[in-house]
Amino acid sequence: MAKTDYVMPKLAMAMSEGTVNEWLVKDGEKVVKGQELASVETEKVVYDLESPQEGYFHIIMAEGETINVDTIIGEFFDTKEELKKATGATSNACAAVEAVISIAQENAQASTNTQGENSPANSRVIASPLAKKIAKDNHLNLSLVTGSGPKGRIVKKDVLAAIENTITTTAQIAPLIAPQASKIASEQSERARIPFKGMRKTIADRMKQSLQTTAQLSSLWDSDISALKAVRANFVAREAQFETKVSMNAFIIKAMCYAIKQVPIANACVKGNEIVVYNTVNMGIAISLEGNSEFDGSLMVGVLRNAESMGVVEIDIAMKALVSRVRNGNATAEDMTGSTITLSSTAGIAPAGTKTTPVLNTPNAVLIGTSTALDKPVVHQGEIAVRTMMPVSLTFDHCVLDGEPAARFMKALNDALENPELMLA
Amino acid sequence: MRELTFIEAIREAYIQEMKLDESVFLVGQDIRGSIFPHTEGLVQQFGEDRIVDTPLAESGMYGLAFGAAQEGLRPVVDFMFGGFTYVTFSEVSITTGQYHFLHGSQQALPLVITAAVGTGMRLANDHAMSVHSTFCHHPGIKVVMPSTPYDAKGLMAAAIRDNNPVVIPWHLGLMMERGHVPEEDYIIPLGTAEVKREGTDITVLANSVQLKNALEVAAKLEGEISVEVIDPRSFEPFDMDTLLKSLEKTNRLVIVDEDWENCGFAGTVSARVVEQGFDLLDAPIIRVTTPNMPIPGGYMENYVAPNPERIEAAIREVCA
Numbered sequence: 001m002a003k004t005d006y007v008m009p010k011l012a013m014a015m016s017e018g019t020v021n022e023w024l025v026k027d028g029e030k031v032v033k034g035q036e037l038a039s040v041e042t043e044k045v046v047y048d049l050e051s052p053q054e055g056y057f058h059i060i061m062a063e064g065e066t067i068n069v070d071t072i073i074g075e076f077f078d079t080k081e082e083l084k085k086a087t088g089a090t091s092n093a094c095a096a097v098e099a100v101i102s103i104a105q106e107n108a109q110a111s112t113n114t115q116g117e118n119s120p121a122n123s124r125v126i127a128s129p130l131a132k133k134i135a136k137d138n139h140l141n142l143s144l145v146t147g148s149g150p151k152g153r154i155v156k157k158d159v160l161a162a163i164e165n166t167i168t169t170t171a172q173i174a175p176l177i178a179p180q181a182s183k184i185a186s187e188q189s190e191r192a193r194i195p196f197k198g199m200r201k202t203i204a205d206r207m208k209q210s211l212q213t214t215a216q217l218s219s220l221w222d223s224d225i226s227a228l229k230a231v232r233a234n235f236v237a238r239e240a241q242f243e244t245k246v247s248m249n250a251f252i253i254k255a256m257c258y259a260i261k262q263v264p265i266a267n268a269c270v271k272g273n274e275i276v277v278y279n280t281v282n283m284g285i286a287i288s289l290e291g292n293s294e295f296d297g298s299l300m301v302g303v304l305r306n307a308e309s310m311g312v313v314e315i316d317i318a319m320k321a322l323v324s325r326v327r328n329g330n331a332t333a334e335d336m337t338g339s340t341i342t343l344s345s346t347a348g349i350a351p352a353g354t355k356t357t358p359v360l361n362t363p364n365a366v367l368i369g370t371s372t373a374l375d376k377p378v379v380h381q382g383e384i385a386v387r388t389m390m391p392v393s394l395t396f397d398h399c400v401l402d403g404e405p406a407a408r409f410m411k412a413l414n415d416a417l418e419n420p421e422l423m424l425a
Numbered sequence: 426m427r428e429l430t431f432i433e434a435i436r437e438a439y440i441q442e443m444k445l446d447e448s449v450f451l452v453g454q455d456i457r458g459s460i461f462p463h464t465e466g467l468v469q470q471f472g473e474d475r476i477v478d479t480p481l482a483e484s485g486m487y488g489l490a491f492g493a494a495q496e497g498l499r500p501v502v503d504f505m506f507g508g509f510t511y512v513t514f515s516e517v518s519i520t521t522g523q524y525h526f527l528h529g530s531q532q533a534l535p536l537v538i539t540a541a542v543g544t545g546m547r548l549a550n551d552h553a554m555s556v557h558s559t560f561c562h563h564p565g566i567k568v569v570m571p572s573t574p575y576d577a578k579g580l581m582a583a584a585i586r587d588n589n590p591v592v593i594p595w596h597l598g599l600m601m602e603r604g605h606v607p608e609e610d611y612i613i614p615l616g617t618a619e620v621k622r623e624g625t626d627i628t629v630l631a632n633s634v635q636l637k638n639a640l641e642v643a644a645k646l647e648g649e650i651s652v653e654v655i656d657p658r659s660f661e662p663f664d665m666d667t668l669l670k671s672l673e674k675t676n677r678l679v680i681v682d683e684d685w686e687n688c689g690f691a692g693t694v695s696a697r698v699v700e701q702g703f704d705l706l707d708a709p710i711i712r713v714t715t716p717n718m719p720i721p722g723g724y725m726e727n728y729v730a731p732n733p734e735r736i737e738a739a740i741r742e743v744c745a
Contacts, residue, residue, distance in 0.1 A: 130676050133704040149708065150745050156676060156707045 002082045004053065006074040008040070008067055009139045011047055016333065018042045019066040020073060027059040028083055037074070043336060045202045052139065056083040127154035134159045164329050192295050199298045210362045214270075215398035218357035218369070219410060222389040223417040224380070225373060229388055231420045235312065242313045249285075249345055250316035252370055254423045255416035256343065257281050257308045261425070262412040265401045267340050269363040275400050281308040284339025284361050285319060287326045301361050302326045303339045312423075342367040347390075355391050365400035368413070369393040390417070429606040431599045434574035435463040435539075438581035439501065441610045443471055446499060449585055450475040452490050453503030460505060461541060461600070483512035491516060494536040499585060504540035507594050508551030521590045522565030533588040539581075543634060543683060544715075544730040545598035549722030555684035555715070560592045561661045562688065567591040567615055568660040572636040574604035576658055579613030587615060596683075598634040618664035620671065624653035627744055628671045629736065630694065631681035632657050635713075638733045639681055642740065645733075650744050660690050668694070669702050676707035679739045681731050686714040711739045 008018045021039040025031050036048045037057065051057070055076035061067060077083035125142045127135070131154045135142045138159075145162045147154035196204055210216070228251055235246040260267040260281055268277045283304040291297040302322045307315060325331045342361040346354065346369075353374035360367050373390040380387055392413070396406045416422045429437065443449045450471075456464040457478050468476040479486040483504065490502035504510050510517050517538060524534045544553045560568045567589050571577035577595065584591035621636060622643050629652055631639035636656045643652035653671050657663060672678060678698060680691040691712040698710060713731045720729055 128676075128707040129703045130705060130707040150742075153708075 002078055003086065004055065004076040005072045006037075006052075006057075006076060007070045008061075008073050009049065010069045011040070011042055011045070011138070015042050015069060017066050017068050020061050020063055021046065022063055023059055024048070025057055025059075027057075028080075028087070029057055030080075031055065031057045031076075043333060045198060046205060047198065050139065050141070052136075056080055058083055058087050125154065126152060127159075128156065130156050131159045134163075138163050192293075194295050200296070203299055206362070207359050210360050214360055214362060216360045216395055217398060218393050218395040219406065220355045220357070220391065220393045221410065221414065223392050223414050224378065224387045225390045225417055226388045228417055228420045242316075244313060244316050244320065246312055246316045247319075248347065249343070249370075250312045250319060251420065251423070252345070252368070252417070253283050253304070253307055253315050253319070253343060254312050255413055255420075256283070256341065256368055258416040258423050258425060259409050259412035260308070260341065263405050263409040265405050266366045266396070266409040268365045268400055269340060270365065270397070270400060271363065275365070278340045279308075280306055280340065282338050282340045283307040284342035284364060285322065286342065286344035286358070286361070287323050289327060300326055300331075300336065301339060301342060302331065302335055303337060305334065305338070339364055341365075343370070344368070345370045347372045353389070353391055355393060357393055358395060360395050360397060362397075365397045366406075366409070367395040369395065392417070426605045427608060428603045429574050429578075431571075431574045431577050431595070431602045431604070432461060432463045434578040434604075434606045435581050435595065436465065436467070437606065438578045438585070439463065439467065440470070441578075442582055442585040443467075443475060445610070446585075448497065449499045449501065450477065450493070451501045451503060452477040452479060452486060452493075454479060454481060454486065454505055456503055464503070483509055484516065487513045487516050490536055491521065491534070494534045494590075495532070499535045499537075501537040501539060501585060504538065506552045507540040507542035507556035508554050510538065510540060510556055517592075518560065518563040518566070522563040524565070525589070526565060534590050535588045536590050537581075537584045538590065538592045540594050541597045541600075542594040543596035543598055544720060544726050545596075545634065547723050547726050548597075549726075550720050553720045553726065555594070555682075557592065557594055557660050558682075558684040558689040558693075561690055561693065565590070566661065569593050569615055569658060570633050570660065571595060571658065572599065572621075572633045572656050574602060574606045576613055576619075576656075578606050579611050580615070580658065582610060583612035583615050586612065591615065596633040599637070602637075613658065616659045616662035616664055618655055618657045618659070618667040620653060620667065621656050622652065622654040624651040625674055626651040627677040627679065627740055628653045628655060628668070628675045629679045629681060629740065630655050630657060630668060631736075632660075633683065635681040635683055635731050635736075638731065639736055642733050642736045646737070646740065650740060652740060657690075657694075663694065663697075665697060665701065668698065669705065672698065672702050672705040676705055677743045678706070678710045679713060679736070679743055680710065681713045681736055681739075683715055683730055685717050686712060687717045689714055708743045708745075711743050713739045 019041045021041045023038050024036045031037065031051045033051055033054050035051045037051045038049045040047050040049050053076055055078055058075045058077065060075065061073035077086065126147060127142050134156060140159060140162060142154055145154050145158055148158050149155040194200060232246060232248060232251060235242065239245045264277055267281055268275050284301040285304060287300050287302050289298045289300060304319050304322055322335055325335055339361065342364050344358040344367060346356055350371045352372045354371040356369040356371050358367055358369040371391045373388050375386055375388050377384050378387045378389065394406060394410050439451065451464060455478060457468040457476055459465040464476065479489065487502060490500040493500045521534060525532065542555050557568050557570055560566050567587065569580050569584060569591065571580045581593060584593045622640055624643065627650060629639045631654060639654045643654050646652055653675055655668060655671055680694055682689060682691040684690055691714050695710045695712060713735050715730055720726060
C-alpha cells in the first residue's frame with residue numbers, strides 16, 4: 001500500500017488539541033519504526049512522538065500550529081517514488097543527488113533498525129488483545145508497561161493507568177531509579193537518574209521560558225494577619241455550618257480579589273503583542289503532586305474560575321475540590337487553563353517567616369507568594385507587641401506593569417490582609 | 426401471573442400449534458402413554474392420527490416423520506432421549522440438513538426433532554448426553570434449546586412454524602421448573618439470544634440448566650464481580666451481535682456448555698469471538714464443558730458435568 005495518514009494522537013484522555021513544536025525529521029526523510037518524529041505540546045506536557053511505522057515521511061502540519069487531535073499532520077509512503085508522485089516531483093538534478101543521499105541514509109538506518117530489533121524493548125510483550133489495541137490507539141509503548149494480569153499479562157487497566165498517570169511518555173514509565181553505580185564508576189554513588197522528559201521537561205521548559213521571556217522581579221513584605229486569624233477562627237468555629245474548615249488561603253484569594261479591584265492591571269496576561277486585562281479573576285493555584293517515587297513529584301497550576309464572585313466559604317469549597325481533582329488526575333481542561341493571576345503558597349511546609357520568590361506563571365503578569373506566618377515582636381499602635389506576621393511576595397512582569405501600580409497592588413493586598421473587614425467591599 | 430412448569434409449557438405449545446395448524450402432528454415412542462408429561466392427554470384431545478406411536482425402531486420412526494414432511498405435513502418427532510437420534514444419524518443429520526439444498530431450494534422440510542437431554546438424573550451416557558453441538562456441525566439444521574418455561578413454549582412454537590428442520594432438545598433438569606408463561610400464543614424468534622442478567626465485569630454465555638447455574642453464581646458474586654449472563658437460546662443460527670455487544674462492555678468471556686468439549690458449541694463461539702472480537706478481549710476465553718469422556722452413571726456424574734463451583738472458578742480465573 002502506498003500511503004498511510006499520520007494524525008495528531010490523543011496523548012491523554014482530556015487532550016483535544018496539540019501543537020507540533022518541532023519536527024525532528026526532515027520532509028521526505030525515510031524514518032524507521034520508533035524513531036522520534038516530532039515534539040508535540042499539549043495543554044500540560046511536551047511529548048516526543050515516535051513513528052508507528054517505517055516509511056518516507058511527508059510533513060503536512062507546519063511547526064507551531066495548533067490543531068485538533070486526529071487531524072492529519074503527516075503521511076507515510078512506502079517508497080520514495082510514491083512520495084514524489086504525491087508531493088510533486090523535484091528537478092532531475094536534485095533527484096539524482098537525493099537518490100544518492102537516500103541510499104546512504106537507508107544504509108545507515110537499516111543498521112539502526114537491526115540494532116533496534118535486538119534491543120530488549122522489542123522483545124515479546126504479553127498483553128491482552130484489548131490492551132494492545134488501546135496502547136496502539138494511544139501510541140503507548142507496551143514494553144514499558146508492567147502487567148498486573150496472570151503471568152504478568154498487561155491488561156486494559158494497566159494501559160489505562162499508564163496513559164492516565166504519565167500522559168503517555170515512554171520515559172516516565174521507564175525505571176526512574178537507575179541501576180546502582182557500575183563497578184568501574186567513580187567514587188560518587190548515584191542515587192537516581194531522572195530524565196528530562198514528560199512532566200519534568202514541561203515544568204523545566206516553562207520555568208526557563210518564564211525567566212527568559214519576562215522582566216520579572218519580586219518584592220517582599222510581611223502582613224500582620226493577627227486580625228485575619230481571629231476572623232478565620234470565627235469561620236472555623238462554624239465549620240459544621242459551612243461544611244468546610246475555611247482555610248487561610250481562601251481569605252488570601254479573597255484579599256487578592258479585593259486588591260485586583262483597586263489595581264486591575266495586576267489581573268492581566270500577555271497575549272501575543274498585547275496585554276489583556278481581565279474583569280474575571282481566574283485564580284491559578286500552584287498544586288504540588290506526589291510522584292511514584294521520591295524523585296518524580298511535580299507541580300501543576302489548577303484554576304479556580306470566577307473567584308471574584310465568590311465568598312470565602314465558596315472559594316474554600318471550590319478550591320479544595322479543584323486540588324483534589326488535580327491530585328487524583330480527574331482535572332478537566334477548564335481546571336487547568338485560563339488563569340489570570342497566580343497564588344503560590346508554601347505555608348505549613350516552609351519554616352515560619354520564609355520569604356519566597358516564586359517564578360511567574362506565564363502568561364500571568366502577577367503572582368502572589370505566601371508562606372508560613374511567624375509570631376514576632378512588631379510595633380503595633382505605638383507599642384511593641386507580638387503579632388502574627390505572614391511573609392508575602394509579589395512577583396510581577398515589568399513588561400506588563402511598572403513599580404508604581406505594583407506597589408499600589410501590594411498596598412491594597414496588605415490592607416485587606418491586615419484589615420479583613422475590607423474584604424466586604 | 427400464570428405459572429406453568431417447563432414441561433407443561435412445551436405441552437401447551439404442542440396443543441396451541443396443533444389447534445392452529447392441522448398439518449402439525451406428533452410421532453414418537455409411547456407418547457400416547459406419555460413417558461414424559463409433555464404429551465399427557467394429547468391422544469384423547471387430538472386422536473391417534475395426530476399422536477402417533479411407533480415401535481422401538483428410530484429409523485422407521487424418523488422415516489415416517491421425514492416422509493410426512495416431504496408431503497407437506499409438519500411433524501414433531503420425539504426421540505425421548507437425545508442420544509437415540511444417533512441410531513438414525515445419517516437421516517437426521519445429513520439427509521435432513523441438506524434436503525432443501527439438494528432439491529434446488531424448491532422443497533422445504535418443515536419438521537421438528539425433540540428429545541430430553543442432560544445430566545442430573547444419573548442415567549448415564551445415552552440418556553444423559555447433550556446433542557446440540559453435533560447437530561450444529563451439520564449444515565441446514567436449526568438448533569435451539571430453552572432454559573425457562575417461557576422460552577420453552579415460545580421456542581417450540583417458533584420451531585414448529587419454521588419451514589426448516591429444527592432440533593430442540595430440552596434438559597431433564599428443567600422439567601419441573603416453574604415460571605411465567607402467558608396463555609396467549611407467542612413465539613421467540615429463532616436466532617435471538619437474551620441477556621438474562623446484566624453485569625459489567627465479565628460475560629458468561631450459558632444455556633439450559635447451566636444458565637440456571639450461571640445465574641446462581643452471578644448472584645453469589647454480586648458486589649465482588651459483576652457478571653452478565655447471556656442465554657444463547659439458539660445455537661444455530663447464533664446471535665453473535667448480542668454477545669459482541671456485551672463483550673464491548675465486559676471484555677471477558679466464560680462459555681458454559683454441558684455438551685462435550687471437543688468440537689463443541691463452546692469452542693465454535695470461542696473461535697468466532699477471537700475472529701470477530703479479538704480487540705475486545707482483555708483475557709483469554711475459558712470454556713466450562715463436559716470433558717471428552719463417556720458420561721458415567723451414579724454419583725460419578727457430579728464430577729463430569731459443569732456445575733456452579735466450576736463456573737465460579739472459571740469466572741475468577743478470567744477476572745484474575
